[in-house]
Amino acid sequence: MRPFLFLPARPLWIARISGAAVMLTGVLVLTGWMTGSTLLVRVCADWSAMVPLTAAMFCAAGAALLAIMVAMERVGAGQPERGDCWRTTATGLAVVVAVIGGVRFCFHLLGRSSGVDMLGFDPGTAVGQMAPMTAGAFLLAGCALGLAARREFSKFAQWLAGLVILVGLSGFTRHLYGGALEYFHLRMAMHTAWGLAVLGLGIFYVRPDGGFMVLWASDTAGGVLVRRLFPVAVVVPVAVGWLRLQGQKAGWYGTEVGLTIFAMANVLIFTVLTWHTAGKLRDADMRRRKSEDARTRYVSIVESSGDAIIGKTLEGVITSWNPAAETLFGYAEAEVLGRSMLILFPPDRLAEEEEILGRLRRGERIRNYETVRVHKNGRRIDVSVTVSPLKDERGGIVGASKICHDIGERKRAERTLLRERNFSGAAIDSMPGIFYLFDAKGRFLRWNRNFEQVSGYSAAEIAGMHPLDFFAGEDKARVAARIAEVLDAGESDVEADFVSKDGRATPYYFTGLRTTLDDETCLVGVGLDITARKRAEAEAGLLTQRLKHAMDAAGIGVWDWDIKSDNWYATEMYFTMLGYDPGEGFCSRDVWIERLHPEDREMVVAKIKAIMAGANTPYFYQARIRHADGSYRWVQVVGRVLVTDAAGRPTRMIGARLDITENKRAEAKIHELNTQLEQRVAERTAQLEAANLELERSRATFVNLFESLPGLYLVLTPDLKIVTASDAYTEATMTTRAGLIGRGLFEVFPDNPDDPTATGVANLKASFDRVRRSAAPDTMAIQKYDVRGPDGVFEEHYWSPINSPVFGVDRRIEYIIHRVENVTDFVKQKSRLASIPDALQVRMEQMEAEIFQSSQKMQAANQQLEAANKELEAFSYSVSHDLRAPLRTVDGYSQAVLEDFGAQLPDEGRRYLATIRKGAQQMGALIDDLLRFARLSRATMQVEQVDMGRLVRTALVDLHFDTGDARVELRLEDLPACQGDPALLRQVWMNLLSNALKYSGRREKAVIEIGTKREGADCVYFVRDNGAGFDMRYAGKLFGVFQRLHRAEDYEGTGVGLAIVQRIVHRHGGRIWAEAQENQGAIFYFTVEQKKLS
Amino acid sequence: MNETSSIELLLVEDNPQDLELTLRALRKGNITNRIEVARDGAEALDFLFCEGAHAARSINDKPKVVLLDLKLPKMDGLDVLRRIKSDPRTRSIPVVVLTSSREQSDLIESYELGVNSYIVKPVNFESFTKAVQDLGLYWLLLNQPRHLE
Structure with missing residues (x-):
């Protein structure tokens, strides 16, 4: 609202300027007095001069006013000490002004002149006297200044200042109207009057917020009225009065008329002014009322808002709280006003408030900020927050309005939606197969993770692909047709190979269902990997194939009989095994029954009947059946009921038929063979029994023979257990066979305990040891060995024992035969004879x-x-x-x-x-x-039949005898064989032949003759040569070891060869001799004794 | 088989003179490469079974032939032969007994144990040389060892 004030409401500068102006006026006038400047003293020539005292008083008053202002400024600036100092100064000056003004005024009342006016001037100087009104005005101004410094007294100061202004104005008016008011002692210099008015105004403005100035500075209608009418009320009557006076002075009208004009002018002016001001006030009032209405509306809107609307300061202190906030947060208005907004913040979001406040201070607005706040009961509330800065009239940010919208419901819905999405996503992703959803254009809208894994394509790739991109070859067309079918008919499925990114094709079963999504026709479906099923199918096919091959190979014909319809189906083999044409696989039961052998038909029909009746019997039979060639074959049929009806009667049977003619034939053959075998076994058993009987008989004979031997024989095991004994032995030792067999020898025959010199056991043991060690018979010397009679008394006995081993097959001693000669009588007789x-x-x-x-x-x-x-x-x-x-x-x-x-x-x-x-x-x-x-x-001799001719020939080869050598003539007769050791006899021939060759080696033509001659029973072998021969005188030395009949230089040799020959011949029980003539040759003869060896 | 390092002939001989003469005979027959000499039966077995001083050898690195004296210190030749022929890993190595002994019993026992040749060292050096060279030539150059075992 633009101010329409005539005077500024509370400008401090008015006080300052007033003070400065008053002080300057005083100083100028004083200067004028000192310099004699009329201008400065009087201003206008026809004006009264301002007395010096007045000027000084103005100086002091102005200074006091300025000091007050400085003091207040200091205090405002936080320097109270300096403020006090200035205030004291001001108070001091004010007291001076009041005292001097009071003194001058009192003197005037007492009608005496004081010396005060002349202070500082020569008494002769005509300076005039201070007017009594001026003095009174200064008394008042001094008091006002003194009081103005105190706030609590500002009203009094203003009263006093008002009087000073009135005095000043009176002075001015008197001056204006001319001397008629002289006796009121109102004569004063024109500028004194102005100075007083200005001084009063300055004092008035020292405290524009106190006293009357409260109304003056107020922006209320009262303030407006005062500020507007007060100046007019001061100026208009004075001005109108002056004009009336001027007109009267000019003689235009008399006093009455002039008064009338004056009154009417005043009435007119004030009426207009009042009317105008009232109109202005009315406008202002209307505006205020309008804004009040708006405010009321706003309040009601806020009060009825569904959103929580909270006012707060920039420090975050709550200043307003609407019912919705109460509902939302649970706090009543009275509970939260003046408290921090932080009570609404969850602990983890306290930092938000700082941020919000920071942004607010920068003038930013925060819109729809979604966050969480806390209910009074601690529950967290999802809210959307809009925070706007609140500005005052001058645009300064003074606070913020915060609108919290409860989005809990929305959040819950969002969460539910998210959960639903997650669930369906998880459901789709966890499907075993692949899932797909695409529109009519083939654009994929949705698929599961499995799809990506199986296909190997990324989500981004799939999004850009067409369903047919996953198929290859003829599958493409097939799948395309099925997709079209789904979109057309609503549903379809297909099996095709799904081709993944790496080109791998996997058999899949795909389903498709038409669905509408966002007004678009789509196909949704799943694909399942059917590799395993395909493989199983292939394997099953293969298995069936194998089974068929196997049955064909085994010659098994299989039939399947649907009993209800009497449809009888059979495999090819079923017919071909009997030479029939398989036809269509169907056959007639009657035909086959007719083909059965008449002897078997009844049995088979009975079997079928039993099965048909529901009997729980196995369907199995062997029967003869007619082959296509007219012969009968044995077949074996096995069947099994597959399905039965409610009554348990079979409705379907399956079975197999096998040609067992060969088996039957083999069976018969085996049977025949078995019969033969049994017969042969019986025969053989009879033979064996006979042989056994014979053996037993001969054994008994041998036992009898042995037992009845005249000699004393005892047969022992190697560990000296008695096996058996001859009757003579038992008789001689006074024992029985039964008392001997199985017992230890020395158990039966201990030493005579009464004979300390008995050596029987020890010597006999030693002999057995020798037998066992040497495996040879051992003859003992005559041995005294007493034997116990049947009465237990030992009898003196002498024995001559021989112990001989009996060998088993493995050259081990199997038995020892103990043979004794009872020489008791002989010894006894001898000792008897010894006495003679x-x-x-x-x-x-x-x-x-x-x-x-x-x-x-x-x-x-x-x-x-x-x-x-x-x-x-x-x-x-x-x-x-x-x-x-x-x-x-x-x-x-x-x-x-x-x-x-x-x-x-x-x-x-x-x-x-x-x-x-x-x-x-x-x-x-x-x-x-x-x-x-x-x-x-x-060397042990290994005697056998020896081919002497062969021995000679091999010996010659060993001697490197060259049969092609013309210098040697070899005459070799056929030599009879003999018994001997071939290796040794070969040595004989070797030595004799090498000698012959050696000693005939110097002949032009060596002749060596090998032959035999008979000499009595003996066969004499000989070797003749025509070599060096020897002197028969030395023939006796010929066969000695190292004996030589020739010098080594002539014939080499060791002199052992013939010794060896002789020894070998002697070992064979033969003879050897030689005949020779020096330089004529030698003949060596030898025999091998036949009869001894044979 | 590593041809450069493998031993082709193991000579088991305790008599230093005989050893020298045998080596000389082999040398004269140009059979000089890769001969290992063992001075007694135990050493010969150590070599063949890669034990003791020969532990670093591989048992698969078989000599082509073993010349074995019978009368040896520590363990005699027949025992060595018995060990060689009773172990499947060494059974395939041809063993030639080269001995002074003409004893029939030695000969019989050697053949019973599976000796591949039995040669009596002759006193005559030429014969001896010839015998050694012949057998070296036969076993080292002409005989095809059984690799399949």
């Missing part, structure tokens, strides 16, 4: 003892010999190994010297080395021969 000195007896005794001793010695010698043999064996082994090694060293290193250093050696040296080598080699040969010779005596 008889030479013959003594000799016999001695001889017997000698025999016993020598047999013992023989046994010991044998054992020694065996040990010696062992030693010899070790010795020869050692010789073989250890003796030859150094020889090889000698020979080898000599050879090495010859090879590596031969060139550096003199001929003599080489010859020596050659000699060394020769010696070593000869010694090697000697050792080999010796060993061979030594081995001969202990």
